[in-house]
Amino acid sequence: MLILQCPYCGIQCDETELAPGGQAHLKRHGPGSSDEDFEAYLFDRDNPMGVHFERWRHANGCGKWFLAARCTTTLEVFGTYSAQTTEPPAEIADRIRARRPNWEGRT
Amino acid sequence: MRRYSAFAIAREALRHHTGWNRAWRSRDPKKHYKVIVIGAGGHGLATAYYLGKNYGIRDIAVLEKGWLGGGNTGRNTTIIRSNYLQDPSAAIYEKSRSLYETFSQDVNYNAMFSPRGVLMLAQTHHEVRGYQRTAHANALQGVETEFVGPERVKEIVPIINIDGPRYPVLGALWQPRGGTARHDAVAWGYARACSGMGMDIIQKCEVTGVRSDGGTVTGVTTTKGDIACDKLAIVVAGHSGHLAGMAGFRLPIESVALQALVSEPIKPCMDCVVMANTVHGYMSQSDKGEMVIGGGADGYNNYTQRGSFHHVEETVRALVETFPMISRLKMMRQWGGIVDMTGDRSPIISKTPLGNTFINCGWGTGGFKSIPGSGWAMAELVAKGEPGPLAAEFGLDRFREGRFIDESVAAGVAH
Amino acid sequence: MSHRLPQGGRLVNRDAPVGFTFDSKRMQGLEGDTLASALLANGQGIVNRSYKYHRPRGILASGPEEPNALVGLGQGKRFEPDQRATTTELFDGLSAMSQNAWPSLGFDAMAVNQWFASMMPAGFYYKTFIWPRSFWMHIYEPVIREAAASGLPPKEEDCDTYEHFHAFVDLLIVGGGIAGLQAALTAGKSGATVMLVEQAAHWGGRAPVDGAEIEGQPAEVWINETLQTLGTMKNVRLRTRCMGAGVYDHGYALAYERLTDHAPEAEGPRHRLWKIRARQIVTATGAIERPLSFAGNDLPGVMLASAVRDYVVNFGVAPGHRTVIVTNNDDAYRTALTLIDAGLEVPVVIDVRDRVNSPLAREVSRRGVAVETGAAVMKVKGKKGVEGVMLCRANGTGGAGAPVECDSVAMSGGWSPVVHLWSHCGGKLTWSDENAHFHPDPNRAPTGAEGEVFVRTAGIASGAMGTGSVLQDASAAGAAAARAAGFTAKSAAARAADAEEAPMKPVWVMPEQALPELRSKMFLDFQNDVKVSDVQLAAQEGYESVELTKRYTTLGMANDQGKLSNINGLAILAGSLGAEIPQVGTTTFRPPYQPISFGSIAGEARGEIFQPLRRTPMHEWHEANGAYWEPVGHWRRPYCYQQPGETIEQAVQREVRTTRASLGLLDASTLGKLVVKGPDAGRFLDMLYTNKMSTLKPGRCRYGLMCNENGFLSDDGVVARIDEDTFLCHTTSGGADRIHGWMEDWLQCEWWDWKVYVANVTEQCGQIAVVGPNARKVLERLGGMDVSRQALPFMGWADGELAGTPVRIYRISFSGELSYEIAVPAGRARALWDKLFAAGVEFGATAYGTEALHIMRAEKGFIMIGDETDGTVIPQDLGLDWAISKKKDDYLGKRAQQRSFMTSPDRWKLVGLETLDGSVLPDGAYALGEGDNANGQRNTIGRVTSSYHSPTLGRGIAMGLVKHGPDRMGEVIRFGKTDGGTIEAKIVSPVFYDPDGEKQDV
Amino acid sequence: MSDAMTALNGASMQGPVAAVREAALQGMVLLRGDLADETLAAVVKDLTGCDLPGQREMVQAGNTAVAWMSPDELLLLVPYEEAGTTVASLSQALEGVYHLAVDVSDARALFRISGEGAREVLARLCPVDLSPAAFGPGEMRRSRLAQVPAAFWIDETGTISLVCFRSVAGYAFGALSAAAESGPVNFL
Secondary structure, three states, rough: OEEEEEEOOOOOOEEHOOOEEEEEEOOOOOOOOOHHHHHHHHHHOOOOOOEEEEEEEOOOOOOEEEEEEEEOOOOOEEEEOOOOOOOOOOHHHHHHHHHHOOOOOOO | OOOOHHHHHHHHEEEEOOOOOOOOOOOOOOOOEEEEEEOOOOOHHHHHHHHHHOOEEEEEEOOOOOOOOHHHHHHOEEEOOOOOOHHHHHHHHHHHHHHOHHHHHOOOOOOOOOOOEEEEEOOOOOHHHHHHHHHHHHHHHHHOEEEEEEHHHHHHHOOOOOOOOOOOOEEEEEEEEOOOOOHHHHHHHHHHHHHHOEEEEEEEOEEEEEEEEOOEEEEEEEOOOOEEEEEEOOOHHHHHHHHHHHHHOOOOOOEEEEEEEEEEEOOOOOOOEEEEEEOEEEEEOOOOEEEEEEEEEEEOOOOOOOOOOOHHHHHHHHHHHHHHHHHOOEEEEEEEEEEEEEEEOOOEEOOOOOOOEEEOOOOOOOOOOHHHHHHHHHHHHHHHHHOOHHOOOOOHHHHOOOOOOHHHHHHOOOO | OOEEOOOOOOOEEEEEEEEEEEEEEEEEEEOOOOOHHHHHOOOOOEEEEOOOOOEOOOOOOOOOOOOOOOEEEHHHHHHHHEEEEOOOOOOOOOOEEEEEOOOOOOOOOHHHHHHHHHOOOOOOHHHHOOOOOHHHHHHHHHHHHHOOOEEEOOOOOOOOOOEEEEEEEEEEOOOEEHHHEEEEHHHHHOOOOOEEOOOOOEEEEOOOOOOEEEOOHHHHHHHHHHHHHHHOOOEEEOOOEEEEEEEEEEHHEEEEOOOOOOOOOOOOOOOOEEEEEEEEEEOOOOOOEOOOOOOOOOOOOOEHHHHHHHHHHHEEEEEOOOEEEEEEEOOOHHHHHHHHHHOOOOOOOEEEEOOOOHHHHHHHHHHOOEEEEEEEEEEEEOOOOEEEEEEOOOOOOOOOOOEEEEOEEEOOOOOOEEOOOHHHHOEEEEEEEOOEEEEEEEEOOOOOOOOOEEEEEOOHHOOOOHHHHHHHHHHHHHHHHHHHHOOOOOOOOOOOOOOOOOOOOOOOOEOOOOOHHHOOOEEEOOOOOEEHHHHHHHHHHOOOOOHHHHHHHHHOOOOOOOOOOHHHHHHHHHHHHOOOOOHHHHOOOOHHHOOHHHHHOOOOHHHHHOOEOOOOOOHHHHHHOOOOEEEEEEEEEEEOOOOOOHHHHHHHHHHHHHHHHOOEEEEEEOOOOEEEOOOHHHHHHHEOOOOOOOOOOOOOEEEEEEEOHHHHHHEEEEEEEEEEOEEEEOOOOHHHHHHHHHHHHHHHHHHOOOOOEEEOOOOOOOEEEEEEEOOHHHEEEOOOOOOOOOOOOEEEEEEEEEOOEEEEEOOOOEEEEOOOOOOOOOOHHHHHHHHHHHHHHHHHHEOHHHHHHHHHHHOOOOOOOOOOOOOOOHHHHHOOHOOOOOOOOOEEEEOOOOHHHHHHHOOOEEEEEEEEOOOOOOHHHEEEEEEEOOOOOOOEEEEEEEEOOOOOOOOEEEEEEEEEEEHHHOOOEEEEEOOOOEEEEEEEEOOEEEOOOOOOOO | OOOOOOOOOOEEEEHHHEEEEOOOOOEEEEEOOOOOOHHHHHOOOHHHHOOOOOOOOEEEOOEEEEEEEEEEEEEEEEEEHHHHHHHHHHHHOOOOOOOEEOOOOEEEEEEEEEEOHHHHHHHHOOOOOOOOOOOOOOOOOOEEEEEEEEEEOOOOOOOOEEEEEEHHHHHHHHHHHHHEEEEEEEEO
């Protein structure tokens, strides 16, 4: 039963106040994109045993989407951050490296 | 290999069962095998078994990082059915179901397949129409199903509450030859049979790398040393993405936790499997008497084999409403398994970008019921290098073409 | 023979007798008894029969680890199977039934199984019952199912209620023994909020029974003082009858409070399930004594030494007159002393250790009890109860053995810490050779959201054995947890000494060289009848992993989940494999620690509040007017309104006819309504809909389609442009929340620089569709605004008033008739609905439900999301190309629709279908193609998506998707029926009624 | 506005230590916009007499109040009759300022939970720390009530006000009543 802090309203959310939204930082490919890129956009997913970036919506709360960096094997949370970004912020990356020295960064 | 029978037991009883030999041989890996199967779960062992039985390939090693059948094969709710909507699904699940019918005799190991019937409740008008459609499809697919009314439902499962205040039972899709089997025994039976054919089943042997040359697989590196092979079959359920990474390709898969639980054992009170998809819960009773219960999967990637309790809560809530008599029964044990979910929630049985390397994964919540059929189709793919009719539609290429096999379109969710 | 002692019993009130029945036999116990102690006091030796061999079984333990004494408790609406006698508090009128015995406990027919025991070794059922095939399900399995399990299924519906409670604390401490109390005391002083839970009805755990001394006084004194101190602390909460059931990720824990099990008639919920979020969890869960493995160790009268002590000290009950004690450690000597003090006989203490010279042993000898060292029990004599034991040397095969008369045996194989809660969330264990048990490894503790350690153990649960060490360890754990939770705490433990004890000697089989004869009578798992020989067989056959052994033999898989059998079992396994116990490892510990009721998990969600039920403002009217309900999501919508004597079909046909002929009213309030506003609103909707919405003129409406990124149709509805930068989007019923989330997703996560705000105003307005040739007339009767064709043309909308009520009216039609959809503030919707009906009387107005709605839209060839679409259908399949803008270079789903499979000419496309004889096509039927596919399945070329009897046309009409359908107008194709037959239908236009749309645009 | 009705017509129940009743019609206006914008702050102050609330805060002034719902969303509580005019004046005053104001008075149901057991009634149904230390007057908390979204606040007298969607008013009242039926837990 996860607890994630909503970066928008500051609440330490119980998992049941949230709705999971899958992998974060996907780049949308629309008309004009190659079949490969479009397939990757819809279906190719990171599925790491370890650090993962994902989307959550504070559905039973302020209604905002936010992003989280989490470990899929220990469920440790490295931090949550705004959805209005294409890359994890530096402080999140630093916190991950501090706790997972051999993390190779996002694949 | 000594045959199992009542007479064998009687004979052994006289000498305190000291004469039984190992169900499967244990040995260190050879340097080379014709085929290496990674994963000694039901699907991996079935693949090896049918490679031997249908194609005479017996120079096979089945590598298992943990213990035999220790993944989802030993953690599921043992439901076997084939009342699927789409042709490709119905074909492979029905093949599987029919192989289960004769499993115990084929491998001389009693897996207790028990076609006691599977009942999928329709509790909204939309579900009624969905299941009527499935019944029509099944009629043309050679899958024996029938849409039955509430009275018949009550006949089949007297403990069910067909006129609950919220979701009265409007009918159900009934598959009389669906049922359950003893999950561990499926893995054990295949393992014993494979061993009997001279294959090596090597436990506590973790694959740490896939070796290739010029785009074609040459072998694997493991915690028990390097092993060469001509062909490689990856059949590792929840860890498929991980293994695919080693082989240098990616999969349209996410791994999530799926939970199940059992009640304390009680005397028989329910003779078939009941699935209530509107309210998200399903239940059957094991031969030991436990009510075996499952529900929905977590919505986030998770490798812990622990799920979130609110899913258990939602499931139990639904079943207490559907079967009021279980309210005073007690949950004895809950657990989780890792299931891999594909983009269309249907499995992948496919060639891969790496030559002579094949993958079988993405069974999601349908893993156990498909074991024999999956093994049968995978064996054909590995042996011939090309998919046969059963596997043809389950290739990786379908995601690029948008040619999905979507079962969620029938009112039911797959379990 | 067990009986009540003339004095003693710290937990019972001798002045308060309590009447109860067991197997319908009237018995008497005392207030404070457990059902188990009361049964013993009444001399009830046999309480159950075992699963497999139906051997007679008696009470073995005194707590939750009890494997034998499971009874059916209560009756009727309060009947509950598998209730543990040892954790059931006695109450007046309690009625218990033994399980698994027929006709009676004393004589059980199935006991013949024992004669065939040798035919039923571990996993025997995997090796037989194979032929003939059909026999498994029809002959063998039913017998096995009947024989297995013991509890009876409840027959009636539970009459009790249950509830949940969410608690947030700094520390959750599980276990109210001296360790838990000490930990709570230390942590409490730090100011941290502490919740201390104890599964039993009383505090203090074993210490008082074991005669522990704290601060120089009997433990009981310290326990009471500590409880008083804790009681005065504002930040500490104490709860008894509340079991720590499970530990989950991120500090989540479940506690199971049994509020009225001890007083079933009391007011209020029966169980309360606590959902706790704790910064830190301390498990002070104590330890469980292990049985010893000797032949006949399962006979009634053989009991754990600590349990014997409990019954004497706590309840003043003697398990026997003459008790032989067999042990591998010092603790059992306390039982000897307790029995002697109670005036009972102890003929001999049988100790496997070669020499014992400890204060406890010396004291026992001083009291004149023979102590046989290096000795063992070869077997227990007796059929339905202990009649004596055969004494033999511990090493060796046992030989003949020397008889010792006795009527009960107290055994002790050493103590195993209760590590369940520690292990639930990933805590690892380490093996102690000194105590021959697994205990938590503090270096591999469960970690929480921050990667921090969040579970600690206290006292014996940590592996600390003496009273002094227990208090030290517990205080340290309490302090450490408080500090980890952000408080300043320092450990200060109560003073106590560790009793001087000689080392224990792990012995897993007794005697060590016992032959198969004996080994097949040594029980490991009492409930599942798993014996030493079974585990050895599993190893021999290659089921070497502890998980495989467990599954093959069913060791530890019964109600007690192996609390007594696990360690003994895997020690035997290790022995058989020639491995060390730590190498073999343990099976996984899973929640709950003890079984918890399903009722408590469901909580308040029963009956009417099982799930949210969404009601429209007109719900009561529908209810009062014969509505036959249809669940749509969580909404309830009338499927139709049955008038007296009408069938559902008749009602539906009437509603359609009346509406088409004159006037019908539909409660359309469930339609989703989303306000989309901002400078970029038009641009945004152009991306969400396949059509172009930015060109829509204020005051006008347009039907739009939404697809997901996979190209599939996901929702549809009418969009009205309110002003330059404001739109109102209608969604399908129940689609509002989904589409609202969908819009927010794109605005927040993809186009966050676009200036668009969305608000879900679905429930602000009730919506009433006034439909039929007389629709305009009835609105004019109400008056207030101009609803003429000129003022309010088809596909237009206007704000105004009807009969003094502010409304917004949309001229849109889903039926093909003249139609006004009136949006009115929800609080006033019912009033307007009533007014419309009053005014509609002269036109014979009818209310109509969802089925009439469906029929009328089908007559018009309008698609329905969920009927014509199923998540695999793209707009192009439905001939909706006119609603797909060619001008836009992008919209959600556009790229997907360019993939090869989506552009294939062979996709099934929407057509109308008519049977030749006017009958109704079966809904969901498939159109037959030529021959079979490679898997032997009949080829299909299409399917029916909607099918109705049209009252307007007086025959069956259907819509369907057919391969090349639109090019095959007039062709006749065949559909399969579930009975194997076929039915023919002609391909026609999907628009069956008023193809030119004259009726709606008047 | 004579014929306007609440969802449950003022249903109420009295439990051993807490009472639940549906409140009378309450004007509610949802305002989305840039909360850092001075004009917006000024307009809100001018209309309601309330300063802009900070994160999760609720500011009260006589019979009006303003609650922080999300970083770009406020809920204005005004007399039911004034909701319409409030929206109108907002739109007028914020002409040219990027915002959204809608009347949601009829889209909601409002309950009052009173009595010493009020906090424990909610604690049975919401995954929220309702201890006085964690939740007090001046905070607007959004969460779930059993299976539906809800928002609630507590006043100085310990009475809790809870808002949910109108369509689930019956469910919410049922769940609150079930919780209020049972006695004190003596935990909070």
